[in-house]
């Protein structure tokens with residue numbers, strides 16, 4: 001078993017009261033998940049942005065990596081990564097210039113004893129504007145799954161670190177504004193690719209206290225496991241007894257016909273339960289699929305084989321051949337000229353910010369939305 005670790009990046013799992021304080025101990029029992037290509041590209045994109053920000057601050061200790069260069073982890077810097085890093089770096093640089101504060105801390109390692117003795121973490125970037133009593137912390141996300149900024153436990157964990165680092169005490173935190181920003185150029189979100197949550201530092205005290213309480217429980221190694229949507233991101237989900245039991249229970253719940261007349265509150269509760277079941281089962285399915293494929297390489301699973309699923313069907317001949325085929329069959333097989341969709345354009349390398357500028361989102365089907373928690377946190 002490895003050492004139990006409560007990284008800020010997984011604070012969304014162990015941090016909230018309805019999270020899973022048993023997860024850090026459970027994860028310590030399973031092998032680390034391999035560092036995938038997406039994670040390696042994220043690390044390289046962060047390194048590009050680091051160079052850009054430090055250069056703008058007059059610090060030339062890190063050179064900005066150019067397109068086509070190979071980062072030390074073997075990832076080639078692509079135009080897409082460069083454009084994405086530029087969006088994040090420009091946001092930081094804009095803030096530095098606006099405030100005339102050129103002391104950003106990029107990829108800073110911080111102790112977070114306020115949450116738990118021995119806890120530490122790296123922030124992507126922070127900027128403390130002491131004169132205007134503002135503390136800004138950025139989290140640059142390279143992934144495509146949108147991450148909410150309001151109530152984000154990872155950012156709250158970082159703020160706890162920074163309040164400690166800049167010695168912002170219980171008096172000063174009542175006059176200090178904390179600005180938390182997520183920059184996520186590759187994900188579509190209704191609030192755009194740069195999202196912000198702004199609060200007075202003292203308003204985060206309750207959340208920091210919750211983090212401290214739950215960090216202690218998590219580090220004790222005896223906290224129970226509590227299933228929820230957070231299981232989707234937990235590397236122990238395929239060996240965790242609670243997750244497996246919940247998966248079975250949720251499957252039974254989905255299959256259980258419910259002929260009762262329900263009140264609106266009960267309908268909402270059932271809806272939430274069904275959503276949770278869907279995400280939970282999707283998480284289990286992903287984990288077990290990986291295990292089955294790995295087992296198949298090692299001799300297979302009795303009663304199972306591995307085969308390609310049915311993919312899409314495409315022409316095996318060039319367009320002229322398709323045209324000739326159409327002439328023979330008396331059918332016009334040529335489509336009128338069309339432009340790529342925004343998603344195809346993004347895949348073809350058009351920067352996400354340009355796509356966002358020149359595309360529009362047609363609202364999808366109406367679906368229930370939980371009330372925004374912004375008001376709860378902003379009081």
Ligand code: SF4
Pocket residue numbers: 013020022023026027225226227228230231234235236237238240241242243
């Ligand atoms: S799978 Fe879910 S319940 Fe199990 S340890 Fe991970 S987060 Fe906790």
